[in-house]
Amino acid sequence: MTIWIKNAIMLNQKEEYRPIELLIKQETIQAIGEDLTALSSATDEIIDAHGALVAPGLIDVHVHLREPGFSYKETIKTGTMAAARGGFTTICAMPNVRPEPDTAEKMAALQVKIAQDAVVKVKQYAPLTMGLHSDTLTNQTDLLAAGAFAFTNDGVGVQTAGTMYLAMKEAAANQTVVVAHTEDDSLLFGGVMHEGIRNKELGLPGILSATEASQIARDVLLSEATGAHYHVCHVSTKESVRVIREAKCAGINVTAEVTPHHLLLTENDIPADSSIYKMNPPLRGKEDRQALIDGLVDGTIDLIATDHAPHSKAEKTGGMLGSPFGIVGSETAFSLLYTHLVGPGLATLAQLIDWMTYKPAKVFGLEGGTIEVGQKADLAFFDLTTPKKILAEEFLSLATNTPFIGWEVKGTTTMTLVDGIVVYKEGSIR
Template identity: 70%
Template sequence: MSLWLKNTTIINQQGQLEASEVFLNKGIIEAVGSDLSFQGKRANQIIDAQGALLTPGLIDVHVHLREPGFSEKETIKTGTMAAARGGFTTICAMPNVKPEPDTVEKLRAVQEKIRTDAVVKVLQYAPITKGLSTEPLTDQKVLLSAGAFAFTNDGVGVQTAGTMYLAMKEAAKNKTVIVAHTEDESLLFGGVMHEGTRNKELDLPGILSVTESSQIARDVLLSEATGAHYHVCHVSTKESVRIIRDAKRAGIPVTAEVTPHHLLLTEQDIPKDSALYKMNPPLRSPSDREALIEGLLDGTIDMIATDHAPHTIEEKNGSMMQAPFGVTGSETAFSLLYTHFVEKNIFTLAQLVEWLTIRPAKVFGLSAGTMEIGQKADLALFDLQTEKELLAEEYQSKAINTPFTGWKVKGQTFMTIVDGKIVYTGNC
């Protein structure tokens, strides 16, 4: 099967947009150039991209597919369809499912479901500890040999320094990555949103910034002591950014991600006690948001990841006090970030694409994230011209728990291609 993509726009090495064409053959990028009519003569399919931006397929290192155990929220099929609609061709699935993939048998069962149902490439995390509990540790070496991507207890922070230290020692020995949801549970005090000004106005218990940053401070020192690569999930506070910046300056092997919702919203944007705005970590203060943007721009934060966390309508239809934490993001990430940062000249388009492709690939050692000849044809096309409203009825995810429904955006996905096969076509 061969595919000729005509009338695309790419970002050149100077960061400028230029017209281009791409020829794909047997799932591989065979040619990129301004005129591929010679190769195109043997194409099985020709696509007129109508000037859409062509990028490497986006990479999301933080998604929740909810299967097995919580298929009422999401499944591997619907979650990967949502990813495809967002232009993502490689996603990394968190292990807080039931049963947790903390043994080879459980991991292989999830991988088999991925092989059967996924429409994009899915890399499966394994837990740091068995059952996502305080201890004991999982067998990293055995799980890595079975195809585990990296190790995380996302959804809960590792509560004891000793457990994290031993996990990092093993990770350094096994040359893998410890990916951390940082949350000191002794500092939670029943909070459901950021401890600032808005929680007091809404009479809701707050979550302290130090709940996150104190555990990052602990962990970067453990990373220094063990030499393990330590990756921080969904950074949300200015104190966390400062700690990560200082750690990088000290040569500690720490990397970090930030979510679109923490870049776009603050506690001040929460209109009422609505569970659509309940996520973990919570939406923080305007000064925290400014620090996150600065951290991305100066390289302290390495990449953007969605933390796509689907829940049922019933679970999210009410107060923050009863609802679970989480917001969806796979389908809206690129368009929201393009509209509110690139269009406003805060980020360049090249920077945005890099944070969603090149950087995660480099940090995690993935053979993806570029459009080099000879590479797997994992590609995304985005319509940068047409403005559309984000509509719940168009979501591919089973879930609609996002505060961004109704926002008008540009940059919606025109097409997503995995291994040379079209897995999503938009109605741009």
């Protein structure tokens, strides 16, 4: 199968748009140029990109697919369909499912299900400890052999320093990554949103910034002691950014991610006691948001990840106190950030693409992140000019729990290819 893609644009090294065509044969990019007519005699399919930007397929290192155990929220099929609609060609799935993939046998069974149902490439995390909530370490060697991508107890912080230390020692020996949801349970005090201004106005218990930052401070020292690569999930506070920056200056092997919602919203955007704004970590203050943007631009924070966390409509009817944490993000991440981060000049398009492609590939040693001849044809195409509203009824995810419904954006996905196969085009999954 040979595909000739015409009438696309690409950013050059000067961050200027140039017209581009691509020739894709089987799984790989065969040629890139402004006019590939001379090479296209044996083309099986011609696709007109209609002036869309072509970028490397986006990579999301933080997604919740919910299957097995919670398929009423999301499935591997629907979650990867949503990712394809968002321009993602590789996603990394968190292990807080039931049963947790904490043994080689469970991991192998989950890998079979992924191979059967996934529309995009899925890398599966394994837990650091048995059942996520225990202090009994999993067998990292066996889990890696069964297909584990990296290790995390995402959804809960590892509460015991000794457990994290031993897990990091194992990870360093296995040359794998410890990925951390940083949250000190002893500092939660029943909080459901940021401890700041809005929680007091709404009469709701707050979550201290120290809940996150204090555990990062602990863990970077453990990373230094063990030599493990330590990656911080969904950074949300200025204190966390400061700790990570100081750790990097000290030569500690720490990397970090930030979500679109923490880059775009603050506690002041929460209009009422609404569960649609309930996420963990919570939306923070204006100074925190600015620190996240500054940290991303100066390299303290390495990349952007969605923390796509689907829930059913019924689960999100209990307000802040009675609903689970989490919002979806796979289908809206790029367009929101292009519109509200690149649009106002807070970042360049080249930076945004870098944070969502090259950087996650580099940090985690994944394929992709660039467009070059001979590489796998994992590609995403975006309409940078046509404004569109984010509509719940157009979601391919089973869930629509996001505060961005109704927002107008540019940069929506027009087509996604995985290994040279069109998996999403013009609002439909093939």
